[in-house]
Amino acid sequence: MTFDQLTPRRQEQLTAFDRLLTIMDELREQCPWDRKQTLESLRHLTIEETYELSDAILENNLPEIRKELGDIQLHLVFYAKIASEASNDTSGPSATARFDIADVLNSVCDKLISRHPHIYGNVVAETEEQVKANWEQLKLKEGNKSVLGGVPGALPALVKAMRIQEKARGAGFDWDEKEQVWAKVEEEMQEFKAEFDIDNGLDGVAGAIDVDKAEGEFGDLLFSLVNYARFIDINPETALERTNKKFIKRFQYIEEQARANGKLLSDMTLAEMDVYWNEAKTK
Known part of the structure; x- marks a missing residue:
């Protein structure tokens, strides 16, 4: 054309x-x-x-x-x-590695055609899950040694957890029911609570808490919560960022009201700030 x-x-x-x-x-x-x-x-x-x-x-x-x-x-x-x-230099190795925007676009077009055999070939994939499963299998055939090999190491931890779980699901490694996933969340919560020893740790006894082990259990808990969020189609990164924005908006309301009343936050009690916080929740 x-x-x-x-x-x-x-x-x-x-x-x-x-x-x-x-x-x-x-x-x-x-x-x-x-x-x-x-x-x-x-x-x-x-x-x-x-x-x-x-x-x-x-x-x-x-x-x-x-x-x-x-x-x-x-x-x-x-x-x-x-x-x-x-x-x-047309003879050195850098000449082979050199590329321009046409190479970039043609490369991604070739990959899209290759990764969508249900559109450009004779493979059948009628659901999103079938498409994802085919995608991961094709990547392994292309040379990836692991299904998880495509997860960038530099991703923020929360996003990385989500991507790891999505890719594992694409390979068929996943729970069947959301109730199973929630049971895992509760199990990890109990393990974290036991390791951190919340009730007994308040007495200030030195060495009562093994921070490394508690951190490990907290990581397991977060990972299980991310897994549950994914299972019920909630993006945990988006959910947390929306909460961040909500907190910022409400906290800034407290600051604005404090200034309007000639007060400094450092001079206010938590109970006084909580009044403004509850007001902010209705805005």
Whole structure:
């Protein structure tokens, strides 16, 4: 299909992408800051942009989502541009590793076609779970030594726990009923309580609590809670972040009311702050 045969909107999309590529070429050549950037220098900026996108999604702020998507798209094009300049040596190993945005896009297109044989082949997958199971099996055939090998080591622990459990489920390693999962949560809660010795630990006896063991049991408890959340289709990362935002909003209300009444939080009792906290819950 030629460009003229595409729908007007698809032509606009491709033209916009070409415009970004052209601007990236110009900035890389002419702007001192852009010329200086490397894959490593952009990394922390990309992480920041990703969190900003995540925040906009949680706020359901479509204008902000559009803005953050643009920032991330710029970063993706930037990385590919830098990689295309990796080396002018056509004989060394870096020449083989060098790539540009076309290589990136073709690579992901090839992967999507390969990973969706129920669309582009003769495999049958009528449910989401069947699709996920096929996906994990295909990744193993592609060279992954473990189903869990695709979980990035640098993921935040809560997100990593969710991804580990999702991948294990894709391989058929999962509970059958949510009641079984909740029973595991209660079991881990009791083990944590016993190890931490909450009741007896309040007497201040030195060495009464083995912090390392208590930490291990607390980790097991969190992992089981993440598992239960996943089992009932709750994203624990999203749930916790919404609670974070709720707490911030209510705490800031306490600060605002304290200032309005000429008070400092440090001079207020917990009971006084609790009055404002309960007011904040109705806002």
